[in-house]
Amino acid sequence: MPNPLDKIKAQVKKLSAYTLNAPECRVKINQNENPYDMPEEIKTQVLARLSNRPWSRYPAFVPVDLLVTMARFSSWRADGILAGNGSNELIQALLTVTVGPGTKVLISEPTFTLYRLLIEVLGGEVISLPLTSDLQYDTNLIKHTVKEKAIDLVIICSPNNPTGGVIKDKDLIELLADFSGLVILDEAYHEFSEHTVVPLLKQFSNLIVLRTFSKAMAMAGLRVGYLLSHPDLAREIAKAKKLIAERERLFAALSQIPGLQPIPSQANFILTKTSITPSELMAKLQAKDILARDVSRYPMLKDYVRFSVGTEKENNELIETLQEIFTNLPQFSPHL
The missing domain is CATH 3.90.1150.10 (Aspartate Aminotransferase, domain 1)
Known part of the structure; x- marks a missing residue:
């Protein structure tokens, strides 16, 4: 009998699975969740709205009302925002349209492990830089490597997971100004730092900001993420998001x-x-x-x-x- 794994990509088989052992325990502090649950009155309102919707029908592909509300919330334009099933889906869609064989993507490690996993699955080349001795971003090294290695894409998690360090606005501005590629800034934890780089979107069209409602907003169980970028970029990433959904549907049908x-x-x-x-x-x-x-x-x-x-x-x-x-x-x- 043939081995069903023979046709799986070699770069996929060599990777460790993105998973987490989550046994029942009295104190759960292993997934950076908000320990304070959503207020009951909000849950009740959400469930009431859900009960009034037909569950047999697909939602609108472009959730206009949600995007307009997110625009007010984030102080960015609605046509430059994408919503997704958690920021992980948007990271996948974003890398799908930007990474392929030969694409050089710079990350500073340790950082969120999904970046490396998806880059390698898509055939890209991970250019990994170490953090400084005090576990902060080495921005001088980043700026030097971007030029030295002809980097195509830079991913920065700020505040960084798992270290908590941030990149300073001054250093990010210098990087964006001198770099022709895209810079993805993952702000999953920005509410805790009381700082955001969203105002820089007006100045730099090569900046993409990722956010989630899973952390500070206590909605990890609902998987709601969003992306902010130049409207032209948002449209291209939206295409990939739809293609990913179609790929999964087509695969299921072919099976x-x-x-x-x-x-x-x-x-x-x-x-x-x-x-x-x-x-x-x-x-x-x-x-x-x-x-x-x-x-x-x-x-x-x-x-x-x-x-x-x-x-x-x-x-x-x-x-x-x-x-x-x-x-x-x-x-x-x-x-x-």
């Missing part, structure tokens, strides 16, 4: 079609093993005016095709056509 075996993907495409020859499948798809990619010439991919993640309409057409093709086959090859 249900006998004769197809999709491989989990962190990119904007899905590699898929097929029970008929890739050339035959390509011909059947092309007859329906659908173009996909035969990748059977690659080493180890003799029985594989590749589907790019399209629009919702394109993905629906692909799913329906594949269901029709494989339903009408007399039998499926046993090698799947």
Whole structure:
């Protein structure tokens, strides 16, 4: 029997899982949560609103009212804000549109482990710098390395997790002014420092700020995060956010079609093993005016095709056509 892990990316298999052992205990101080729960009256209001909404319907893809409220709350423009299922989803969407093979991303470690995990999964190169001896950002080293190593992207968590240190405005301004790439500033803990870099968004279009309601706002269980950036950047990141959702939906649909075996993907495409020859499948798809990619010439991919993640309409057409093709086959090859 073939090993199902053989087709998983090598850079994924070598990584440690992003996980946490969370046994029941009397004192829980291991996840930087707010120890004070949301007031009961607010919970009651939220639940009342939820009960009046149809749960069978998808919410609006662009939550306009929420973005307008966030704009007032954060003192930034609504068209430069994205909301997500926790800031982790937005970090993934942001790195999806900026990181690929050969992309150099600078981080100072120790820091939030998800940055390195996602960069490596996406094929980027992590350029890691140490903190100073007193566990603060070495901004001189950061600015030097950005020029010396031709860095594409800088990620700074401020206040930093797990050290609590911050980057000073003066140093951040100098970095932004001299750097042509993007600087991601993760402000997950900014309420505790009583400081924010959001005012700098008006001056620097290469700054992106990440925030969450999980920490100071005591909403970790609801997974609400948001991103603030130049409106043009927000629109591009929103595309990736939608593509990620479509990728997961397409993967689930392909998994249900006998004769197809999709491989989990962190990119904007899905590699898929097929029970008929890739050339035959390509011909059947092309007859329906659908173009996909035969990748059977690659080493180890003799029985594989590749589907790019399209629009919702394109993905629906692909799913329906594949269901029709494989339903009408007399039998499926046993090698799947």
